[in-house]
Amino acid sequence: MSVMRSPDDTVRPVPHRAVRLHLSGWPGYTAAAWGVLFAIPSFVWATGRTVGAQSTVSPSLVTLARDGVPWFVAVLVVTGFLKLFGALLGIGLTRLRGLRISRPMVFCGGGAATLLTWHGGLFVVHGVLVKAGALAVEPDLAALTGWYLYLWGPSFILGGLAFAAATSQYVRQCGDRRELRLYGAVGALGALALSVASTATGIG
Numbered sequence: 001m002s003v004m005r006s007p008d009d010t011v012r013p014v015p016h017r018a019v020r021l022h023l024s025g026w027p028g029y030t031a032a033a034w035g036v037l038f039a040i041p042s043f044v045w046a047t048g049r050t051v052g053a054q055s056t057v058s059p060s061l062v063t064l065a066r067d068g069v070p071w072f073v074a075v076l077v078v079t080g081f082l083k084l085f086g087a088l089l090g091i092g093l094t095r096l097r098g099l100r101i102s103r104p105m106v107f108c109g110g111g112a113a114t115l116l117t118w119h120g121g122l123f124v125v126h127g128v129l130v131k132a133g134a135l136a137v138e139p140d141l142a143a144l145t146g147w148y149l150y151l152w153g154p155s156f157i158l159g160g161l162a163f164a165a166a167t168s169q170y171v172r173q174c175g176d177r178r179e180l181r182l183y184g185a186v187g188a189l190g191a192l193a194l195s196v197a198s199t200a201t202g203i204g
Contacts, residue, residue, distance in 0.1 A: 111191035
């Protein structure tokens with residue numbers, strides 16, 4: 001049992017569980033940092049500025065952003081806010097909350113972990129196939145393969161693993177683990193179904 005001192009210098013015990021969660025909060029903070037870091041380009045590109053995108057992102061997407069196509073700008077803004085929401089979620093997973101708040105947090109954490117890992121995995125697999133000569137791409141996209149293989153893919157996978165670790169760590173510290181695991185599993189499976197559907201239809 002750890003101790004802490006109040007303003008009147010009274011020693012009060014701090015539960016081991018709270019101390020462990022505080023010290024092991026780095027996955028949540030990593031997820032939060034990922035969300036903020038990746039939200040910035042979304043908002044910048046939504047303004048029509050394509051700084052850092054011209055040599056690392058598909059030319060068709062750069063053109064949509066530079067021309068300010070309304071629906072694409074809306075997509076960038078929405079994804080930017082979703083990433084900021086992910087940052088708040090990551091911070092939320094560093095402290096124990098009530099069951100009513102824990103349920104949606106774990107649900108969203110499982111979903112975010114799956115979405116990001118799937119998205120990054122697709123980039124890596126696609127890049128490996130192109131590098132191996134098993135898949136052909138347009139000449140203007142060939143130069144971007146390395147960026148998706150070595151930067152975007154691993155970055156999204158890292159974000160997914162951070163959310164997975166933060167969510168798993170949070171559930172382990174809670175009392176009602178079985179119910180929260182169910183919420184996390186439902187979120188992950190829902191995100192997986194959405195990812196597979198978007199990939200199959202060519203949307204994602």
